Amino acid sequence: MRSITEMTDVAGQRVLVRSDLNVPLxxxxxxxxxxxxxxxxxxxxxxxxxxxxxxxxxxxxPKGEVKPELSLAPVAVxxxxxxxxxxxxxxxxxxxxxxxxxxxxxxxxxxxLENVRFDARETSKDESEREAMATQLAELADAFVxxxxxxxxxxxxxxxxxxxKLPAYAGILVQAEVEVLGRLTxxxxxxxxxxxxxxxxxxxxxxxxxxMNVADRIIVGGGMMFTFLKAQGHEVGKSLLEEDQLDTVKKxxxxxxxxxxxxxxxxxxxxxxxxxxxxxxxxxxxxxxPADRLxxxxxxxxxxxxxxxxxxxxxxxxxxxxxxxxxEAFAKGTATVAKAVASSDAYSVIGGGDSAAAVRSxxxxxxxxxxxxxGGGASLEYLxxxxxxxxxxxxxx
Ligand code: ADP
Ligand code: MG
Numbered sequence: 025m026r027s028i029t030e031m032t033d034v035a036g037q038r039v040l041v042r043s044d045l046n047v048p049l050x051x052x053x054x055x056x057x058x059x060x061x062x063x064x065x066x067x068x069x070x071x072x073x074x075x076x077x078x079x080x081x082x083x084x085x086p087k088g089e090v091k092p093e094l095s096l097a098p099v100a101v102x103x104x105x106x107x108x109x110x111x112x113x114x115x116x117x118x119x120x121x122x123x124x125x126x127x128x129x130x131x132x133x134x135x136x137l138e139n140v141r142f143d144a145r146e147t148s149k150d151e152s153e154r155e156a157m158a159t160q161l162a163e164l165a166d167a168f169v170x171x172x173x174x175x176x177x178x179x180x181x182x183x184x185x186x187x188x189k190l191p192a193y194a195g196i197l198v199q200a201e202v203e204v205l206g207r208l209t210x211x212x213x214x215x216x217x218x219x220x221x222x223x224x225x226x227x228x229x230x231x232x233x234x235x236m237n238v239a240d241r242i243i244v245g246g247g248m249m250f251t252f253l254k255a256q257g258h259e260v261g262k263s264l265l266e267e268d269q270l271d272t273v274k275k276x277x278x279x280x281x282x283x284x285x286x287x288x289x290x291x292x293x294x295x296x297x298x299x300x301x302x303x304x305x306x307x308x309x310x311x312x313x314p315a316d317r318l319x320x321x322x323x324x325x326x327x328x329x330x331x332x333x334x335x336x337x338x339x340x341x342x343x344x345x346x347x348x349x350x351x352e353a354f355a356k357g358t359a360t361v362a363k364a365v366a367s368s369d370a371y372s373v374i375g376g377g378d379s380a381a382a383v384r385s386x387x388x389x390x391x392x393x394x395x396x397x398x399g400g401g402a403s404l405e406y407l408x409x410x411x412x413x414x415x416x417x418x419x420x421x
Contacts, residue, residue: 025202025418027193028066033073035148037192037417040165041067041195042084042182044080044172044398045136045394048381051069053209054099058390059174062398063292065345066171066195068107073266076129076161078164079103079136080182081172082314100136111418117143118160124165133352146181158185171195173202174399175375176414177406187417195239195420197398204228204395205406213338213370213371218407219330219361222344222378225266227401233275241286241337243330245322245346245410252289256312261295262318288333294347296355301351312321321347340409342364343375343400349382359386366392376400 031039047054055271063079070077080350084094097113104111104230112135114125124386125135131370140146145157158181162168168190170176175183176198186192194202208216218239220228225248235242244252254260255273280287295317296305307323308314334340342365346357362383365372375381375397383393390396397403 026192026420027199027200027202028069028193028195031193032047032169036068036076037167037327038076038078038126038129038165039070039167039169040078040080040161040186040190041070042172042186043067043079043081043170044105044174044177045079045096046174046377047099048377049083049098052093054098054102055279056384057102057106058380058384058396059311059398060099062197063103063171064106066169066197069196071107071109071132071170072130076131076253077125077134077223078126078129079134080140081136082141082146082175082188083139084141086141087143088137088147090142093362094139096139102138103134106204107134107240109134114138118157118164122164123186127231140182147178147416148181154181154185155363157181157187159172161186162189165190168192169195169417170414171197173397174200174402176399177402177410177412179413183414184417187304187414192418194350194415201397201399201403202406204397205403208341209238209409210337210375211294212238215337216242216266216339217241217334217337217341217370219245219334219340219342220248221346222342222376223247224263224265224401226269227403228271229266229272230346231404231408234410236276236283237278237409238407239285241288241333241335242280243288245290245326245361246344249290249293249322250319253310256289259313259315261313261315264318276318288330290322291329292325293319294321294323294357296320297352301353303353305353314315320351320407321354324356324360325334328355333361334361334364334370335367335368339371340368340372341375341381341403342373343404345379345382349386355386358382362386362388373403375403
């Protein structure tokens, strides 16, 4: 990959940076600024070199519509605090207002553009639509730096298409992430345990068969556990379930058996009356989940079994909380697993926005883990050995 360190004559140049500023928000407040912090080194390096920095990023999934609650405006403020300088904010993603804002930048100045996903072309499957958007983004700058590791697995206008229209380089964060993940793919210390949880069930289920080529052990918690439990013949009540993935999951279970991969599935869960912080809840065995309840965390027995497997690992990669950790009543499973990872001697990597937010909100320090990756899906796809479009487009041909 061409690297930001190879950029020359940066002073006075306008550089478009794709960052990952997709932070969790609660009532307009940033609850974990880890991703903003992770984007600082690249922006700072360009600022110090006298570049005029134009940052583009997304927040949440506005699906091509302007959603005021997903505006990046509060992020511009926090970015400015962390950089120690004012960050201008442009309410447009591209177009004449953005061009004018970019032209108004001084050397060493920073501009953040509005949520790039307010424009439907950003994530369009139609290449010509993405291209049109990328052309407009490219008009803003002389060079492009790709630093949003969390999105490099996406073929999107601000990630992939724009990199073909400008001299394009990998930023410091993208380079660092690729280095760490490289360590996980080439001769990882064994046993190698992958812990999967979270809520993007179908996204994450899809990666399991590929992970079986690298991992010795796969631990399943979070929302996807219920599709496994159902496949084992259990009733899961109102828990998150992807019926259409049952056959896939059964195939995985057979495959794990065949390959001698240990697949750890919960034996107990915290079953709640509703998806609410104050909902009545009990720990139940997975063969006794009441029909009117939903599982919002793994149970204590499962958490201990998972913790033991983690402690006995040489390498651990974890993506996806074990339960709805945002609610105290359903955070214990995630806390137990986090403690096991933090106290193990394994080379440990945590990937995913919510997973990183979870360990931080539970009081763990970044230094408790070998690396906290900003990318969830991107890390998983990298580990599967897939070609990530946002990385391959930066390769020197
Ligand atoms: P990451 O961002 O780390 O990749 P995800 O976005 O896939 O993780 O999932 C995080 C979300 O999963 C959290 O908001 C958490 O509340 C939710 N979650 C975890 N377990 C469950 C469950 N059993 N039912 C519903 N949601 C869950
Ligand atoms: Mg998430």
